[in-house]
Amino acid sequence: MQRPGSSSPSCSSTSRCFPLTHLAAARCGSETAAEAEKREVRAHSTPPEPSRMRSIVIFYSCYLSCLCLGLACVACVCVWFSQWRGGFAWDGSPLQFNWHPVLMVTGLVVVYGIGAVLYRIPLTWGQNKLPWKLLHAALMLVALVLSIVGLCAVFDNHNHSNIPNLYSMHSWIGIAATALFATQWVFGVAGFLLPCSPISLRKLLKPVHVWFGGTILLLSIAACISGINEKLFFTLKGNATGTQPYSKLPPEAVLGNSLGVLIVAFGLVVLKILSNPEWQRPDSRPEDFAYAPLIHEDNE
């Protein structure tokens, strides 16, 4: 017996469960530009329903918040280390250390988070997936390079000042995040961009890739919070350097704490976008895999 609410057998589960799914799934790679264009025209000519529109408006509000919070994080960390900590250099001095927080926050948090939610932008769904895959990989490469240079900055400064490396909780979590990120990038390129990678491997790899993506972000947020905490305790001691102690919450401490709050807020918005099934690119949803006949999956 047909279940109430399922008006027609031809109406797939996905199109009813997820309000944005009417936009046809752009299959990766070998789809022609004409096919993608046709689908885009079809998608845009369909009058949007209120629930679909609401979902799109909420998505773009989250996405805009994500961009604004990311920009605020980068501005905050740059102002902190340029105005309060003397600026930047690459000479083994504490000024070289200053690149570490700036590059880690910019790379491992902000560029990483913006790269992670790229596929969720509904505007990209009616288009060929390959250029978006390349942009996703390129953004992640930028994030990875920034993170590695950020790590080099702190190792170089530590070695120059005879400070031991990799003993604190902050460093353990941070190095784990960067190592996982590098592994994730290599497996991502090998699994999703190399033409020789079989569809069965991609289907197996995708949920693992998505889950590790969230894990890396969680680790990088934990590393940032502990790093900010540690830096403020180290530098704001109220001693001969003339700084007020951290416990008195001088302006630098408020700025550092605010940076932490912004990073947490940014991470939560990114995780919110990643975890909402309505905002998954239609051809990335498990329902789509479950329904699509094998012949349609060639280009995934």
Added chain:
Amino acid sequence: MQRPGSSSPSCSSTSRCFPLTHLAAARCGSETAAEAEKREVRAHSTPPEPSRMRSIVIFYSCYLSCLCLGLACVACVCVWFSQWRGGFAWDGSPLQFNWHPVLMVTGLVVVYGIGAVLYRIPLTWGQNKLPWKLLHAALMLVALVLSIVGLCAVFDNHNHSNIPNLYSMHSWIGIAATALFATQWVFGVAGFLLPCSPISLRKLLKPVHVWFGGTILLLSIAACISGINEKLFFTLKGNATGTQPYSKLPPEAVLGNSLGVLIVAFGLVVLKILSNPEWQRPDSRPEDFAYAPLIHEDNE
């Protein structure tokens, strides 16, 4: 036209997309014990398919890991503060502070995490939902009380020793996590346990409740990592107290860092269980809401 793979219109999307969904959804509250028992017998008499079995086995492996990691976290934090930091007291001394990490890790991380994944246990799906709701609320109340007592311990110790409160990044994130948790518990009881709460409110509240649940866990993990980092820097200074400095990684530092790694691993397993749609209690899935006629939702 019927889509390939959708063999019959009567077969709901959920039952094909999610291998565990054949277990009928136990509606909350007013379902009779006999009805629940019948469903359970039906569910257990259906021979399990390989994919369903695989999903169940993976779930229980994750759940067992979650329990073992939680136990390891509690053991680790208890050993650290009883063996290395002099044990416990409630007299305003540093021994009172020692209750803080023990109670926060036990309450805000371990009991909270175990309470959060309760509905995901497939064994509970064939049963009346109300007792599980009550157990979920009770576990969360235990977690909340432990967290509040843990906060009292540190405030009391700080006030006794004239140490300022709530200035560090660690304290900001930790207090935000506990405040959100208290709010979440009150709204959870009001929204999901009070009989007068309308079904429309429950449907509206559920995704918010689930999302804030993950957010609180993320905040508590970030607070724990920064707290462990801070504690180890404060206590392992290699000064007159005879301790080796943190940078030499003495046994206490390795134990503290390992506790941090265990907490992160526990959090990741809990978030993995929460985020997998296959492991959602069938009547909690959005697909179920989309399909279920209003008359069937009375008991949600």
